[in-house]
Amino acid sequence: MSIRSGLLAFLCLLLFAGCTPQEEADLKAAAEQARQTAVARGKEYLATEAPRVKETALAEGKKAVGTAVPQIKGTAAAAVGTAAARARNSLRKVVLDPGHGWQGESGASYFDLKEKDVNLKIALLTQQILERDGYRVALTRTADDPDHDLAYAAQFANAQKPDIVISIHANAADASASGTEACHTVGKRTDEQSKRLAKLLTGSIAARLGLQEIGIFPENSPGKCARTASTGWAKLYIHDMDAPTALIETAFLSNRGDAKLLTDRPGDFAQAIAEAIERYFESPGK
Numbered sequence: 508m509s510i511r512s513g514l515l516a517f518l519c520l521l522l523f524a525g526c527t528p529q530e531e532a533d534l535k536a537a538a539e540q541a542r543q544t545a546v547a548r549g550k551e552y553l554a555t556e557a558p559r560v561k562e563t564a565l566a567e568g569k570k571a572v573g574t575a576v577p578q579i580k581g582t583a584a585a586a587v588g589t590a591a592a593r594a595r596n597s598l599r600k601v602v603l604d605p606g607h608g609w610q611g612e613s614g615a616s617y618f619d620l621k622e623k624d625v626n627l628k629i630a631l632l633t634q635q636i637l638e639r640d641g642y643r644v645a646l647t648r649t650a651d652d653p654d655h656d657l658a659y660a661a662q663f664a665n666a667q668k669p670d671i672v673i674s675i676h677a678n679a680a681d682a683s684a685s686g687t688e689a690c691h692t693v694g695k696r697t698d699e700q701s702k703r704l705a706k707l708l709t710g711s712i713a714a715r716l717g718l719q720e721i722g723i724f725p726e727n728s729p730g731k732c733a734r735t736a737s738t739g740w741a742k743l744y745i746h747d748m749d750a751p752t753a754l755i756e757t758a759f760l761s762n763r764g765d766a767k768l769l770t771d772r773p774g775d776f777a778q779a780i781a782e783a784i785e786r787y788f789e790s791p792g793k
């Protein structure tokens with residue numbers, strides 16, 4: 508139908524002025540043609556587009572399921588794993604012993620840092636991590652303790668009946684000395700566990716803080732753990748603790764670089780200690 512006759516048909520319809528039979532026939536024919544065209548296009552669309560849409564939807568759906576299911580499984584497994592770890596850790600008791608701070612005694616002091624404060628900060632942060640992971644934790648002191656002397660640390664620790672004790676200290680020597688080292692007990696039935704704990708602590712701190720792992724030493728080694736050993740047998744106060752105990756000298760307060768690590772990254776020292784504790788319990792006797 509031409510534009511002109513179409514327009515005529517439209518006008519005759521619009522104005523109700525009547526149409527010639529020819530116009531009426533043209534109008535019907537045009538309407539029928541339009542309907543057929545629409546139906547044909549619809550069919551064509553369905554034939555070509557619908558399968559593609561279906562395929563795309565299926566592929567997208569499969570992809571979404573493929574991504575989501577492992578994620579959901581992973582999240583569920585992690586949640587179960589965390590709950591199981593917390594339950595397991597709730598059976599484990601750890602005593603942390605922040606060195607010094609008894610009756611006004613501060614330990615070493617360099618660069619405006621007092622050892623008692625550095626030790627306490629790391630101990631408190633370690634406690635946070637361990638308790639988050641479900642461990643039972645007790646500290647021999649949670650602030651300066653003017654009322655007790657050093658002997659109280661072992662009395663307190665033993666009363667807790669812990670699985671292990673970790674005494675947290677910072678080292679001091681000449682300014683060039685740097686690194687991490689630990690002391691373990693000698694002459695006790697718990698010596699092997701004490702040694703293993705000491706080794707895990709130095710390894711973990713050295714790795715996380717990038718410090719030299721100097722080594723582990725018996726509590727009576729002169730110039731290391733036992734500073735008065737020249738007078739004969741000099742046990743460390745950790746000797747009086749019943750549970751396997753290690754004394755970690757985190758880093759040298761007397762070294763500028765080490766002191767900066769102790770000041771800036773106490774949380775990393777705490778994390779390293781917590782990880783050493785986890786490994787201690789997870790690999791018994793190894």
Ligand SMILES: [Zn+2]
Pocket residue numbers: 606607614615622676677
């Ligand atoms: Zn100390």
